[in-house]
Amino acid sequence: MHVVLPDGKQLELPQGGTALDAAKAIGPRLAQDALAATVGxxxxxxxxxxxxxxxLGIITKKKPEDAAAVFRHSLGHVMSQAVGEFYRQKGYPAEAVKRGVGPAIENGWYQDFDLPEPLKEEDLPEIERLMREIIGRNLDFSRREVSKQEALQQFAADPYKHELIEALPDDQPITFYTQGDYTDLCRGPHFPRTGALPTSFKLMSTSGAYWRGNENNPILQRVYGVAFATQKELDEYLERLEEAKRRDHRRLGKELELFTIDPLVGKGLPLWLPNGTVLRDELTRFLREQQFARHYQGVITPNIGNLELYKTSGHYQNYSDSNFSPITVDDEQYMLKPMNCPHHVRIYASKPRSYRDLPVRLAEFGTVYRYEQSGELNGLTRVRGFTQDDAHIFCRPDQLKKEFLDTLDLTVLVLRTFGMTEVRLRVGTRDPESTKYVGSDENWDTAEQQIIEAVNEVGLPFTVEPGDAAFYGPKLDFVVRDVIGREWQLGTIQVDYNLPERFDISYVGEDGQEHRPVMIHRAPFGSLERFVGILIEHYGGDFPLWLAPRQIMVIPIADRHNEYGQQLVDELRDLGLRAELNDSTSRMNAKIRDAELHKIPVMLVVGDQEQAGRQVSVRERGAAGTSERKGVPFDDLKAELLERYQTRA
Known part of the structure; x- marks a missing residue:
C-alpha cells in the first residue's frame, strides 16, 4: 500500500501499515519523536x-499542541485508570467501578462513572497524584480490534459499556485500548505511551450527568479535567477562569440589581429589576434608532398562536423537542410562540403587495418561549422565555444582495458599538445527508451561493459549516470573542426561499403577474437576555456611561452641601441623565466606595469650594482605572456628559 507525505512524495508500506510504520520508514528519529498523525x-x-x-502528516513532540485533542483523550483514560486504582486502594474490587462515556472536549475531557461511593472534591488531588504516577510508568497504549462477542464478554459486569456495544452494528470494527492493566472500549485516538503525555493538567470539578443525556436514566458522576501542552497555557487558562468567575453575570446581576429568577415565577423566566430594565431599554432604543434610519416598520405580535400557524411554517415539526406543549382553547389548539417569523409572514399577507412596495422590513422585539432542560438553564444566557430583536425583510430576488449587505452592515455596527471587535463569521449550510431541510435543492443552492457571494464582496473572512443551517434556509452567524477570550454566537442573518412558499405569499410584479418574495431573517443581538448576560461579563459590570443603569452619583462632603447637590441632580435629570444624590450620613470616602461597588461610572464630589464656584470634582471609572478632575465648571460638565450620552461615546 501507499501513503502520500506532506511534500507529495509517496511512501510504500506493508498492508495494514500504521503511521508509526511510516515514521520508522522515514527515519528512527522521527519514529522516536512521533506522538500522533493526521490522515486527510x-x-x-x-x-x-x-x-x-x-x-499522511506526522505530529511530533516539537508541536504537541497540534494533537491536543489526542493527548486530552489519553489523559481521560489515565484518569479513568487512576480512579480504578483509587477505589481498589479503598478495598473495592475492580468491577465496582463502572464507566460511561469519556470524550475529549474543548480544553480538556470528562469521564462519567458509576462508583461504589461518590468522589468528593477533596479526592481530586489524590486522583491527580495517581495520574502523574501512571504517566511516570511510561505505559504503552496498545490498540486491538475485537469481535462484538468478545467485547460483550470483556464488559459483562459493566451495564453501560454493554449497552454501548449492543448498539454497535455487527459489521463495525470494535476497538479496545489498553495501558498497563487498564483496558477500555474506545475508538481512539491515543498517544503512543503515557510518558509522552503533558503533565500540565488539572482536575476541575465533578457533577451529576444523566446516562446518555436522558433524564429517565441513572445519574452518573462526571469528572472534568483540563490539559494543555505547556504549564504556561494551563496557568493562563486557570487565570481566565478566575476572571470569568469575577465577571459572572449571575453574581453581578444580583449585586447590581439587574435581574432575578424567582422559583415561584418559574425556572428560566427572568424578572427584570428597575436597573436591568433601564439597561434593556437603552439597548432597544439604540437598535430602534438604527432601524428607523434604515426604514424598518415596527410591529407587535401575540405571545401565543394557533398550532396550525406553526405546523404550516414547520417550526412545530422541526423544533418539537424545544416547543412547549399545545393548549386547547374553544376546540382549537394554541402554543406559546417559539418564533416570531410566522407571525410576520401573516402580517405581510394581510394585504396585497406590489413590486413597488418591496422591500417590506418588519421589526419586533418579540418575546418567545422554548423549553430548555433544567440542567441547561444558566442565568440570562439559557432561559425559557426571551425577547428577540427580530426583523424579517420581504424583498424581490433582485433586491436580496443589497438587503443582505445592509443587514450585515447593521450587525457589524451593533457589535462594534459594544467593543466586540473580534468577530468571526460562520456560514451554515445544509448537511447533504440530512432530511430535516424543507424546500427545493434549487432554492437552497441559490440561497447558499448568495450568502457566500455577499460575504466575499465585503471581504470578510468566514468558514462554511455544513449542517448548521436552519431547516428553512442557510444562515450567517456572528461568533464574538469577549475580553477574556470566550466565544459566543450572537447575531444571525438567514436567507429563506421556503417560508414564503409554505405560506404561499406573493407580490404583483411589473409584468402584472404574481411572484414569490425572498425572506431575510435577522437578529443582531440574538436575544436581549443572552446579549445582556454576555454584555455584563464582557464589561465586568462596568458599563459605559450611556448604557449604565445608574450613571451619575452626586456626593456631598457634608450635610450643608446636600441642597447644592440636589440642585445638580435636578439639572442633570432635566437633561435626561440618570443622576442620584447620596445624602446619607456616611463619610465621603464611604460614599465613594459605595458608588464604586455599584459600578457607577461618574461620581461628582461637592464641598465648600465647589458650591461657591458652581463647580464639581469628578471621579470616573474606566478601563484604565479611576481618573480625577478637580474644579470642573458644572455647566461645562453637563454639556460634556450629555454629548457622551447622546452619541453613545
Whole structure:
C-alpha cells in the first residue's frame, strides 16, 4: 500500500501499515519523536491502520499542541485508570467501578462513572497524584480490534459499556485500548505511551450527568479535567477562569440589581429589576434608532398562536423537542410562540403587495418561549422565555444582495458599538445527508451561493459549516470573542426561499403577474437576555456611561452641601441623565466606595469650594482605572456628559 507525505512524495508500506510504520520508514528519529498523525487533516494515532492513499502528516513532540485533542483523550483514560486504582486502594474490587462515556472536549475531557461511593472534591488531588504516577510508568497504549462477542464478554459486569456495544452494528470494527492493566472500549485516538503525555493538567470539578443525556436514566458522576501542552497555557487558562468567575453575570446581576429568577415565577423566566430594565431599554432604543434610519416598520405580535400557524411554517415539526406543549382553547389548539417569523409572514399577507412596495422590513422585539432542560438553564444566557430583536425583510430576488449587505452592515455596527471587535463569521449550510431541510435543492443552492457571494464582496473572512443551517434556509452567524477570550454566537442573518412558499405569499410584479418574495431573517443581538448576560461579563459590570443603569452619583462632603447637590441632580435629570444624590450620613470616602461597588461610572464630589464656584470634582471609572478632575465648571460638565450620552461615546 501507499501513503502520500506532506511534500507529495509517496511512501510504500506493508498492508495494514500504521503511521508509526511510516515514521520508522522515514527515519528512527522521527519514529522516536512521533506522538500522533493526521490522515486527510483528521487526527489519528500511530497505531491505527492507514487506508490506501492516505494523505499522511506526522505530529511530533516539537508541536504537541497540534494533537491536543489526542493527548486530552489519553489523559481521560489515565484518569479513568487512576480512579480504578483509587477505589481498589479503598478495598473495592475492580468491577465496582463502572464507566460511561469519556470524550475529549474543548480544553480538556470528562469521564462519567458509576462508583461504589461518590468522589468528593477533596479526592481530586489524590486522583491527580495517581495520574502523574501512571504517566511516570511510561505505559504503552496498545490498540486491538475485537469481535462484538468478545467485547460483550470483556464488559459483562459493566451495564453501560454493554449497552454501548449492543448498539454497535455487527459489521463495525470494535476497538479496545489498553495501558498497563487498564483496558477500555474506545475508538481512539491515543498517544503512543503515557510518558509522552503533558503533565500540565488539572482536575476541575465533578457533577451529576444523566446516562446518555436522558433524564429517565441513572445519574452518573462526571469528572472534568483540563490539559494543555505547556504549564504556561494551563496557568493562563486557570487565570481566565478566575476572571470569568469575577465577571459572572449571575453574581453581578444580583449585586447590581439587574435581574432575578424567582422559583415561584418559574425556572428560566427572568424578572427584570428597575436597573436591568433601564439597561434593556437603552439597548432597544439604540437598535430602534438604527432601524428607523434604515426604514424598518415596527410591529407587535401575540405571545401565543394557533398550532396550525406553526405546523404550516414547520417550526412545530422541526423544533418539537424545544416547543412547549399545545393548549386547547374553544376546540382549537394554541402554543406559546417559539418564533416570531410566522407571525410576520401573516402580517405581510394581510394585504396585497406590489413590486413597488418591496422591500417590506418588519421589526419586533418579540418575546418567545422554548423549553430548555433544567440542567441547561444558566442565568440570562439559557432561559425559557426571551425577547428577540427580530426583523424579517420581504424583498424581490433582485433586491436580496443589497438587503443582505445592509443587514450585515447593521450587525457589524451593533457589535462594534459594544467593543466586540473580534468577530468571526460562520456560514451554515445544509448537511447533504440530512432530511430535516424543507424546500427545493434549487432554492437552497441559490440561497447558499448568495450568502457566500455577499460575504466575499465585503471581504470578510468566514468558514462554511455544513449542517448548521436552519431547516428553512442557510444562515450567517456572528461568533464574538469577549475580553477574556470566550466565544459566543450572537447575531444571525438567514436567507429563506421556503417560508414564503409554505405560506404561499406573493407580490404583483411589473409584468402584472404574481411572484414569490425572498425572506431575510435577522437578529443582531440574538436575544436581549443572552446579549445582556454576555454584555455584563464582557464589561465586568462596568458599563459605559450611556448604557449604565445608574450613571451619575452626586456626593456631598457634608450635610450643608446636600441642597447644592440636589440642585445638580435636578439639572442633570432635566437633561435626561440618570443622576442620584447620596445624602446619607456616611463619610465621603464611604460614599465613594459605595458608588464604586455599584459600578457607577461618574461620581461628582461637592464641598465648600465647589458650591461657591458652581463647580464639581469628578471621579470616573474606566478601563484604565479611576481618573480625577478637580474644579470642573458644572455647566461645562453637563454639556460634556450629555454629548457622551447622546452619541453613545
Amino acid at each position: 487533516g483528521e487526527l489519528t494515532d500511530l497505531m491505527t491502520p492507514l487506508p490506501e492513499g492516505a494523505q
